[in-house]
Amino acid sequence: MKQIDKSKPVLVTGATGYIAGWLVKSLLDEGITVHAAVRNPDDTQKNAHLVELAKNSKGEIKFFKTDLLDANSYKEAMTNCELVYHTASPFTLDVKDPQKDLIEPAVIGTENVLKQANKIETVKRIVVTSSCAAIYTDATDCSMAPNGVLTEEIWNTTSSLEYQPYSYSKTLAEKKAWEMNKEQNLWDLVTINPSLVLGPALNANSVTSESYNLLKQLVDGTMKIGAPKMGIGMVDVRDVAEAHFQAGFNPNANGRYITSAHNTNFLEIAQSLLPKYGDKYPIPKKALPKWLLMIVGPMINKAMTRRYIKNNVNIEFKADNSKIKNELGIAFKPMQETMEDSMQTLIDNGIV
Numbered sequence: 001m002k003q004i005d006k007s008k009p010v011l012v013t014g015a016t017g018y019i020a021g022w023l024v025k026s027l028l029d030e031g032i033t034v035h036a037a038v039r040n041p042d043d044t045q046k047n048a049h050l051v052e053l054a055k056n057s058k059g060e061i062k063f064f065k066t067d068l069l070d071a072n073s074y075k076e077a078m079t080n081c082e083l084v085y086h087t088a089s090p091f092t093l094d095v096k097d098p099q100k101d102l103i104e105p106a107v108i109g110t111e112n113v114l115k116q117a118n119k120i121e122t123v124k125r126i127v128v129t130s131s132c133a134a135i136y137t138d139a140t141d142c143s144m145a146p147n148g149v150l151t152e153e154i155w156n157t158t159s160s161l162e163y164q165p166y167s168y169s170k171t172l173a174e175k176k177a178w179e180m181n182k183e184q185n186l187w188d189l190v191t192i193n194p195s196l197v198l199g200p201a202l203n204a205n206s207v208t209s210e211s212y213n214l215l216k217q218l219v220d221g222t223m224k225i226g227a228p229k230m231g232i233g234m235v236d237v238r239d240v241a242e243a244h245f246q247a248g249f250n251p252n253a254n255g256r257y258i259t260s261a262h263n264t265n266f267l268e269i270a271q272s273l274l275p276k277y278g279d280k281y282p283i284p285k286k287a288l289p290k291w292l293l294m295i296v297g298p299m300i301n302k303a304m305t306r307r308y309i310k311n312n313v314n315i316e317f318k319a320d321n322s323k324i325k326n327e328l329g330i331a332f333k334p335m336q337e338t339m340e341d342s343m344q345t346l347i348d349n350g351i352v
C-alpha cells in the first residue's frame with residue numbers, strides 16, 4: 001500500500017495529449033506541481049492550454065523537453081517525483097511504417113521511462129496509459145473470452161505488425177511495463193486500459209489523437225448515409241482522467257483496469273446526438289450495410305480492411321468494467337452527455 005505525497009511533483013509524459021490534458025487539469029486543481037514532459041516546450045501554441053489551466057488553479061506546471069526514443073531525456077522531469085503517469089504513445093491508425101511509427105515509440109518509450117524510474121529512488125508508483133487494445137483487437141475476440149466478455153485477465157493475441165499494429169504496439173508496451181515491474185521493488189504499476197475515448201478536448205485545435213478524427217467523421221457528413229454498426233467500447237475523456245487520478249492516489253489501486261463505460265457501436269454513438277443536433281448537422285441515422293462497407297471501407301481508411309470490417313461490423317463488443325467501479329469508485333458519464341459535450345467543443349472551435 002503506497003500513499004503518494006501530494007506536495008511532491010507528479011510527472012505526466014505526453015502532457016499535451018487529449019487524455020493527458022484532463023489529467024493535468026485534475027492534478028493542478030488539486031494544487032499539485034505537474035512536471036509536463038513534452039517534445040517541444042517552446043511550442044507555446046501547443047502548450048498554451050496547459051499554461052492557462054495552471055493560471056486558473058492552485059497548482060503549478062513546469063515543462064521538460066523529452067522524447068520517447070531518447071533514453072536519458074526523462075531524468076530531470078522525474079527527479080523528486082513519487083508518482084509518474086506515462087501517457088505518451090502515438091495514437092494514430094494511418095501509418096506508413098508501423099515498426100518505426102508505432103511499435104518503437106510505444107515499446108522503447110515505455111522501457112526508457114521505466115528504466116529511468118529504476119534510477120530515481122523517490123518513485124513509488126507508475127500509472128501507464130495502456131488500452132483495451134492490449135486486451136483485444138476485434139469485436140469477434142469477445143467470443144473467445146469466458147462468457148463472451150473481456151476482463152482484465154485477457155491479453156490481445158490477435159494483433160500483429162501487419163494487422164492492427166496500433167493494438168500490437170499497446171500490447172507489447174504494456175507487457176514490457178509488467179515485465180519491468182516484476183524486476184524491481186521500488187515502484188508499483190497500475191495500468192488504465194480505456195476503450196475508445198470521446199468527449200471534449202481542452203486543446204480542440206491541436207489534438208493529434210485518433211479519437212478526434214473519429215469524432216469529426218461521425219458528425220461532419222463523412223458518414224451522412226450511415227454509420228457502421230461496429231461493436232466497440234466507449235468512455236468519456238473526463239472519466240479516463242479521473243481513473244488515472246484514482247489509479248495514482250488510491251493506495252489500493254492495483255493491476256489493470258478496463259476503463260470503458262459503454263458496450264456499444266458507432267451507429268449508436270452517433271445516434272445519441274440526434275435529439276439535440278439531428279436537425280442541423282449530417283449525423284448518421286442508419287446502419288451502413290456490411291457489404292457496402294467491404295467495398296468502400298478500404299478506400300476511406302487504411303485501417304478499415306475487409307478483415308477488420310468482417311470481424312467488427314454487426315458484432316457485439318462486451319467488456320466488464322466492474323473492477324474499476326468497485327475498486328476505484330469510478331462512475332461513468334452517460335453516452336449522450338459525452339457526445340453532446342464533444343459536439344459542442346467541435347462547434348465552439350469551428351471544427352464542424
Ligand code: NAP
Pocket residue numbers: 014015016017018019020038039040066067068069087088089090091105129130131132170193194195196197198207208209210211
Ligand atoms: P494524443 O492526444 O495524440 O496524445 C499522445 C501524446 O503522446 C502526444 O501529445 C505526444 O506529445 C506524445 N507523443 C507521441 N509520440 C511521441 C514521441 N515519439 N515522443 C514523445 N512523446 C510522444 O492521444 P491520446 O488519445 O490522448 O492518447 C494518450 C494515451 O492514451 C496513449 O497512450 C494512447 O495509446 C492511449 N489511449 C487512447 C485512447 C483513445 O481513444 N484516445 C484509448 C485507449 C488508450 P507531444 O507531441 O507533445 O510530444
